[in-house]
Structures are given as structure tokens and as C-alpha cells.
Amino acid sequence: MIRTLRRWGWLFAGPTFLAFLVGFIVPFALGIYLSFTKFTTVTDSTWVGLENYSKILGDEVFVHSLWYTVAFTIVTTVIINVAAFAVAYMLTKAIKGRNLFRGVFFMPNLIGGIILGYVWLLLLNGVLAWWERSISFSEWYGFWGMVVLLSWQQIGYLMVIYVAGIQGISDEVIEAARVDGANNRQIVRRVMLPLLMPSITVCTFLTVTNGFKMFDQNLALTNGAPSRLSELLALNIYNTFYGRPGFEGVGQAKAVVFFVIVAAIAIIQNRLTTAKEVKA
């Protein structure tokens, strides 16, 4: 068995590995290389060392994007997880038509970000028109617009994960807690939540990285307006790369910095929540 695997393993792992090499490793290495160069098209570059990185430091728009994105990620992570858990909790109760409700809540997730952005742009602008405003009036209009949009899109998706997690808790544990005199509130806080930590790890990971990486919805809803103040990091990188001749390398350097930040936060977050996981 093992010998067969050794002999033929490459046949099964090979294609995927090749795709991973071509699709991820090569562009990743090329991307890091390009961040140290000056170029107009990616096939024609000259080495400039750390110049691109030093230009990031003086970029006020980038710094603004950074904290704006952090604020956005914190707000969406909290709102989405709390709401998704609440919906999942309700939809694991024996209520009529709960499968239908689960389907309906999940559905927004099936729509692409760009389309969703344009649809919400119409909706939000339509409502804001009552006060003679539009979504791009100030950075905070855009901020809350994006929060609403992302929550609407993601709550259903995370709800599915929480539903699976809640159903995985054995009834005996809940039953035992109830016999010991715990009320509903105590059961949720002291029994369910600790047992749900694996789901919470996955869900917070997804929301944190989604918040940081959000691009399509930002592009479609505000496109950074006004004055690039509602630009999240991914869009800022895109605009630096494509929007300013001579700044392609700086955009690339920002992408490297972005990678380091997202990877670091995701790993820390993973450590923190997995450390809280318990066994029943």
C-alpha cells in the first residue's frame, strides 16, 4: 500500500502541485521581486532596492486606509459573528420552516460582490436621497454602507457554520446542564459558547480576513470616494499600482506589506481562539 502510494503519489498530487506552483508560488515570488523594482509592465523591470518601501512611509492615503480598514474589520467581525450566531441559535430551535429560513439567509452569499455593490449603491442612494445625500458624501457614509453590505452578505454564510457547530453539541451535555439547574442564558454562555470555540475560530478567521481583503464591494459601492477617504487597503493597493504612472513598484511593495499584516493578524487570531477551545 505504502509502496504503491510512493510510486504513484505524484500522479495524484502532481497536477494540483503544478497548479499551485503556477498559480501561487511563481506570482508570489515574482510579486516580492517586483516590489524592489521600478517597472511599467511586469515583464520589464529595473532593480531599485528599498526605494518603493520608503515611499510607503510618506503616503498619508495609505496610512489612512490602514486604520480605516482596521476599524472596518473590527466592526464587521463583531457585528457579523454576533448576528450569525443569533440567527443560527434561533434556527436550530424547532420552529416551522427553519430550512426555508436557512436557505433565505444563505442566499445573499451566492451573489457576486460587484453586483451586490451596485445593487446596494442604488438602494442606499435611493434612501439617502431623502436627505439630499449620497453614499460618497463622506467617508463614514461609505463606511457604514460597506458594513451593511458585508453583513448582509456574510451573516448567512457564517450562520451555516454556527448551525453545524450547534448541532454537533450533544443533547446530553445540554440536558445535564439543565438538570443541574442552569437557565437558558447560562446554557448559552457556559456550555454552548465554550463548545463552539472551533466554529468561532473558523468564523472569526473568515470575517477578519474578509474585512481586510475586501475589494469588489468597496470598488462598486464607493470606489474610494470622496477624496480616496473610503478606500480600504486592497483598493488602495490597486489604485497605487494602476492609477499612478511610476508607482507600480510602490503598489507592489504595499501588497507585500499587506500580506505580512494579514498573515500576522490571522495567525495571532488563530492562536488566541484555538487556545480557548475545550472538550466536552
Place this chain on the structure above:
Amino acid sequence: MKNLKSLARTGGIAAVTALAIGSLAACSSSDNSTDGSSGAAADGSVYYLNFKPEVADQWTALAKEYTSETGVPVTVETAASGTYETTLKSEMGKSDAPTLFQVNGPVGLATWKDYAADLSGTAAYSHLVDQSMALTSDDGSQVLGIPYVIETYGIIYNKALLDEYFAADWSTVKSIDDLDNFAALKTVADEIQANKDALGVDGAFTSAGFDSSSDWRFKTHLANLPLYYEFKADGVTGQPATITGEYLPNYKQIFDLYITDSTTAPTLLSGKTIDDANSEFALAKAVFYQNGTWAYGDISGQSVADDDMGMLPIYIGVDGEENQGLTTGSENYWVINSQASEADQQATADFLEWVITSDAGRSAIADDMGFTTPFDTFGDYQSTNPLTIAANESLASGKTPVSWNFTVMPSEEWKNGVGNALLAYAQGTGDWSAVETAFVDGWASEYTLANG
């Protein structure tokens, strides 16, 4: 439970790596949308990356005709509005790069100078009526860009509505001939705005939208006027390192008029698009619309008849502006990709010659696309676009045309800075001094950045 937990952990870490790497990969990998220009490389082929979405279909049809006539494959791709530089940048990185692309003037050419072939031997250059219009290399030894369309902009107006205004008993200005300075324009606009219900319009001017599809009308085209007068007063030619902003109060005057006598509340401008402005004018909901000859396709065929479209100069309140004409120039230059194969470059030059000399090419350019060209081959092919006709009439009447100076604006970043400040001023979240800073100081810093 244990399974789920370890799944979460390994899955999470794998996902961290994959997603984060993906974020980098997205910036560097070129997408592989087909451009179909491969094949028949031995004889050369043409791949034109078109700048103007409003004539995308016409170019595609013209390319097909050329291919059926000569057998040379011609591919035309069009970048969506406002994304030309983005598209060009990724297309140029491919092995089948565009053989023919566009730059918007000297500043645009600077970005792509390593990709610009010498065009001095081409028919397109020899047919230019005024060869000094072409873009040359810094030492003047090479011709790198050839303008192919002359465009004009000003304040497009609805003649029928304006005649109604002149006839009304509440109007002060009684004839289009008196409407030849800023004070008169302001009077007319203010009175129309005050009596908009009587005229059945929503406002004097269309919305001054600041969506990226529309903001260039103010941060670039309108900003040209204070620059034009400043350069004229100071005798500036070429690209100056600094500007004084002497005519900024005039810029403010005209901009105030646009946002006050408008169909739209200033606080809503940030989200208004060019389509909004087009439809307001096309449906006769506004009398004035600052735009150019290229807008004809978007505003014709609705409520406003072709005969009812006219164009006024943009008056900003400068002495002697009674003789000011429309704003005429070009920011559309053909450039042949010097890094394409010899055969492809030759095929591209031949295609351009065919476009400006054959019957099919000339009628497509003049009639279907409605362009006025700078070539001497278009004698019998005059555009039927009423806005182009208005532009030609203005030139013939002896008014001084205003030149296009925005080709020397130091960078897109400068335009964006001015645009952002203008919007903040319009919606009341910023004040005019920010526009002044972006205009004058922004110019100096962007010039330094671009020219060392």
C-alpha cells in the same frame, strides 16, 4: 469534536497562507483574457486598444471590413470608461500586446516612451495638415504620437429652450448674440433657475457630477480655462514647474454657477454620473451642459432635436472674453508599439493609412464616429455631428479658440487633488482655499515628483 477542532486549525492555517498569497498574486499575475490577435504573425497583425467606448462598435466594424478586404487580422479591444491606463498596463505586459494604442499628450507619452515607435515615415504622419501637432521625442528627432481627432468642448445648450427664455417677459437677455460674456451667462442661468417651472426644466445646468465618469469635466476640462488665461498672460509655453493660480477666482465663479443653478443639490453631486448629466440634457430637463463634440452620440435621438443643439464658449469673466471661442484641441494620439514585431508594426501603419485614405475608413471616421480629423484626406468627408458643425462655425466666425492645456497638467494625481477639493467645496465639507492649495501647491509638488 476533536476532528472538527483539528480541521479548524489546519484548515485555518492553510487558508491563511493560500488567501494571503492570493492577495499578492492578484497584483502581479496577468489575466488571460483572450485578445485573439495571435496567428498569421508572419504577415503581421494589428491589435488596437481603443480609448473611446462611445465608438467601440464602429471600430470593430471597421476592423472587420479591413480584414475581409486585405486578409490582415485586426483586433479591436476597448477599455471601459476611465480604465484605459489600467487596461493598457496589463495588456502591454502580455506576449500579444497591443500594436496600436493611445496616449493623451506629452505627459501620457512620458509613461510609454519606451514603447513608442518612430512614426515619421508613416502615411498617417505625412497626411497631417499641421505636422507640428504630432508628439515628438524630447530631442525632436522622432515622431512618436499622431493626433487623429480634433475635439471641441464648451457649454452645449438647448436652442429651443433658450429661445423660449429669450421670448419670455421675465428675461433680461434677449438674444444669443448678447450671451457673450460671463455676466450675461450668469444672468441667463440665474433667471432660468428662478423660473425653471415656467420653462419646464429642473435647472439651468445639468448636474455637475463627481463620479469618476464625470469629474474630468471640472478637474480637467474646466480647469483648462484658468490655466489658458494664466499661460497667455505670462507667456508660458510648454510645461511650467510652478503656476500662480491667478485666474482661480474666475474658476470659482463659473463653478459656483454650475453648482448653484443646477438640476441637483450640491450635496448629491458625489454620486452623479455622466449618464445622469447626459439624460438630463437629452430629455430637455436642463438648458446648459458642459461637454464636448464627443457627447453627441449620448444626447441625440431623445427629446432634443439635432438642430436644437448649440455650443457656447465657457465664459469665466475675463476681460475681452467676447472674442473667446470654443475650446479646441486633441488628447487622442495614436502610438505604435515599438516592442511589437516589425511585421506587426508595418501592418499597423498600413492599417492606419487605410483608415484615413480609403472610402470605408473615412466614412466610418467622419460619419459613423462623427470625428473631425487633422488629416488632409478628409476633404469631402465632413462630420454631420451638429456639435462639430457648431465648433467649425465658431472657428469660421473669427473667434479665438482656447487651446487644450491639460495635456501639460503634471499628473493624474494633480487632477484628482483638484477634483477632490472641488467636490468637498461643492458639498460644503471643505472650503475654496483647499482648491487653491491643490491647484497651485499640488502642481509644484507633482511636477517635482515627475521631473525629479
